[in-house]
Amino acid sequence: MSVRAFVNRLVLGALGSTALIAASVPASAQGVVNVYTNREPGLYSSTLDEFTKATGIKVNAIFSEQGLSERIKAEGENSPADVLITVDIGRLQEALDLGITQPLKSQALEAAIPAQLRDPEGRWFALSMRARSVYASKDRVKDTAITYEDLADPKWKGKLCTRSFQHQYNIALTAAMILKHGEAKTEEWLKGIKANLAKKPSGGDRDVAKDIMAGVCDIGLGNTYYVGLMTNGTNLDQKKWAEAIHVILPTFQNGGTHVNVSGAALMKHAPNKANAVKLMEYMTSPEAQHVFADVNYEYPVRAGVAINPLIKSFGDLKADPMTISAIGKARAKASELVDKVGVDR
Template sequence: MTRHCVRDLLMGAAVLGTLAASTLSASAQGVVNVYTNREPGLYSATLDEFTKATGIKVNAIFSEQGLAERIKAEGENSPADVLITVDIGRIQEAVDLGITQPVKSEVLNGAIPAQLRDPEGRWYALSMRARAIYASKDRVKDKAINYEDLADPKWKGKICTRSFQHQYNIALTAAMIVKHGEAATEEWLKGVKANLAKKPSGGDRDVAKDILAGVCDIGLGNTYYVGLMTNGTNADQKKWAEAINVILPTFKGGGTHVNVSGIAMMKNAPNRENALKLMEFMTSPEAQRVFADVNYEYPVRPGIEINPLVKSFGPLQAEEMSLAEVAKNRAKASALVDKVGFDR
């Protein structure tokens, strides 16, 4: 599916507005109720195609924050059938709150690699984003960098990053713990902190901005932001993106750290059969192509063509460690970030 086709689908799809929970009928037939903190535009084309294919209407509640807690508070009367969210931390939060239920599906298990789904079927990844390195086109000649290399004194005063307590960097730090253990990860954090050009601040796009301004030479950023900056309407952000190369770093002896968007069925889902149909549809080749083209992410289903811009970053060799193991180590990662005073 070309980007123009996706745009046409998005323009033709009904906008998914925020609905009050009271309007979502728990006993209605032919509906599925989605709670999501992802922008509705990212899914509207896919959900519209799901309705066309199945006749099942999709009701969506969108909120950037607090959806898992809301579902927990709604309890047995919650109309939520599925939760769609980003970052393994938020996905695991839903599991820890006890609001999910396990799903057994040969379709899901066949479409999604084992490391990208919960061993007990409580969540499944829908798309991946790599934790990449943004590097100055003018000042950095390196073509390959390991995550471990970020602690090398050669980068002293040359690294920019957002807060390491942000969920993206907590997940990377947790993955480092899984890979090398707590002691080695603590030393790595100390080394990266010593190489910072400035106190952690802003977001991933600000890393590219600072590189253009000469504040730093390299920094951490998710791959999809480069697509959003390159093809967005903000002229300044286009310049930020033009100033950087994207390097897909790897762990030494491993692959590139990826995080995910994911979907989980809710414990009290009133429309369970419809919810399962939606979950399976979201991993279909058609849906996976839309995810890849609209938000510059990597499909979780093998064999799906990725966006040409993302493809230009080079082949992704994703780290094969289980994201469930990464999630288990997030609290330790957060404690280590505080221990070394990374953000101070």
């Protein structure tokens, strides 16, 4: 049975057994681990289910798209949260800034996750990667290679689409550009991006593919995993959007491809710390990493784990060596520059 079939069979049962944290579950309960997450539980519910089977530790999960770090901060010492699982370096940095994490020293995590994909002080660890790629029209764009710097080239004037540049994905890319070239050159790059836009930034990454198919633009920014979700999803329109584009893995000049991460952090007042560490270590095991890669079309952080064939077809990912933590720290300045240039206006 394929991993995807395995997940489809387990997901409903796993969601049923992965209960929401409630007052009836005491913070000091034995044999449990409490997870706060803004990732859809269906993306890794089978992983949690297998963790419970392997360890006997029950996973209680609460899902919310927004506000989890603030909630944990407000709960203070009484918070039942053991682990925060979230997407984007921005949200991981937010957890650090709010002071809700604690450092963790784990040989298993350090062996599985490259140093650039974890906090230097062990306060968060990446679980998966996604690349910020270029979607390009199959009919109108013959380029097979491009740099992020090229996106500001006047050759693309009126041909570029993107979601808001204040969105976390583009803020992280802009922060990475600051680390590569400094603030002044990044500001000029943003001006070039704005000048090349075919329309005001809007929608999401899937809408970029939609606009390319409609002829609104020829190229755009989008995360790699959305192509997998569109291609193999049930929405027939989105399948057509995906069919209209080819994916280019851009690089920085003299650098690699910009990646962002999903990650996990141990909470400051974790009542079940030992179980939390076991869960975090399990989620970087080869088995769990394979599920991440196959179900959500992401890149595993652990070396030697197979990549989904569709994602692999985009070419070999050569991630830029800059540390994700440095990108997190540069986000505030990136947001200021995006606002200063008025990319979204």
